[in-house]
Amino acid sequence: MLVREAMTSPVVTIPPSATVRQAIRVLDEHDITALPVVEGTGRLVGIVSEMDLLRGEFDADPRAFARPLPSSRTPTPRRVADVMTRDVRTVRPGADVAELAETMMSTRVKSVPVVDGHDVVGIVGRRDLIAVLARGDARIRDDVVTAIAEYGPPGSGWDVSVDGGVVELRGRADASARRIAGILAQTIPGVTRVSIHGPDAGRGG
Template identity: 30%
Template structure:
């Protein structure tokens, strides 16, 4: 089963407005136990994201440049314009990181993980086709995929991959899962099918690793390679 962002996201979104003051944002993060909030306009469109890191810019900049009344030279201020703007910010609009990285609820969980990695962020704003927020997906939400039970993983491999997709006889392949590691054993008609079964199993959300012990009746991979060598 292909897990989408909609399957794992948080749909009860805590948000702030552009004019929300610094202290209220900090109180919201602490009270709700989250590390960031989206900044929304009056029509629920995402303007940006304010995180704990954005708020800490103020203290970081003060400690670095203003202790004991010290004022940084102009060249230092120019080297850190974004940090300085956030350090001077008093509202969400001034503190937020914009634009926020967005993802569709129909996107796969893998796509969401790649977006987070590419943009070096810990959470994504989930928006509908009109750009309105419908949820938040975080790294923690994606990690939860690995909490799927061994029984659920084995059942998906047997029913969705082997029986429905590859049409493998039920008694031909044994599927066992332990701590997220799926072991495939038994036999299949062709070596290429065994390789496909292992590859598709590895893509199942929540599978940590695959141990492929499958054997086959016909080595169509070697035969195909031999045909290619003869033709060249």
Template identity: 35%
Template sequence: MKHLRTVDDVMTRTVVSVDRGTAFKDIAETLRMWHVSVVPVLSGDGRVVGVVSEADLLLRTQDEAGASHDTVAERLMTRPAVTVRRDTTIAGAARLMARGHLKRLPVVDGEGRLVGVVSRGDLLRVYLRPDADIGAEVRELIMYQLLPHRLAEVHVHVADGIVHLRGTLPDADVRDVVVRAARGVPGVVDVEADFSVPVPT
């Protein structure tokens, strides 16, 4: 299974969008047809300038009853749009979604042009990674990259994405480094560590 590390690994590349002049009714129809709750609004050169959500449409119907259907995306959209770059880590995108209580994020290139969209469900795909694959990567990381020349004995067991580490480390300072590194492995839900450190004689 491919290691899912960045937004580019999980995003949807076929994305529905609207332009600044798209009318209220057409936006509502686009949301219905594509079964999405929000669409990016693009400028003429493909840059994301805002987003329009179902909530934006409903708010306008309450504020301007009878005039909503003459309103266009530029007047409805939320701006500036919250976006992510395609090289953003999955964890970074998840934090951004959580802070903004967002369900979907437009993905942009270095020029701000739309290249995809990522949803909460897309980000959760990383946690479907098999435990055996997670364990193999954690062992490789700890024993061959972090501690290649140190005296250490680390046993790794993974169950339901939770990494259980136990064994002996050369000194107490290494523990936090090992645990932090294990948490960064794609698919890891949590890390539990039980290490002992030899007492100097």
């Protein structure tokens, strides 16, 4: 499965000149957790998350403390440019979702902008990956059957079963037809692995 099949698009972005409160309202209105930060030319210059925006935004309530709090405090950042992460990990639309998921887990990155050239074309967050995996087996099976029927070699009959996102293809087909069927099955959102069974057939994906 490719990143472009899992990403959220179009993506909501924000300029670095926006205020922190403006960015917070955008997150709330769109029910999202991160915003790619882009300049007027569309160039990606950073990413800002919920945690970045919340840091320092709340004053301590004196009712929670036995002694009065000092009146002076460090001014909170006012602009997105002051709080955003500038070293942004990005991914291409044609990248493999499985590889991206491993990277996100190992680095603990929650959201990754998707860039095509200089354009931000989408974003992949943990919610997107969960949504892909949450697709039911029956729906996945229907999509696999449809894809093979529409784009596979004519006359290739397959018995398709899906269990927990793992697709099993059973049928009599030559090596070329098996390879094509396996590739088509792997493009379906929610598919985690593909196994092909038949005369002299090995395992795919």
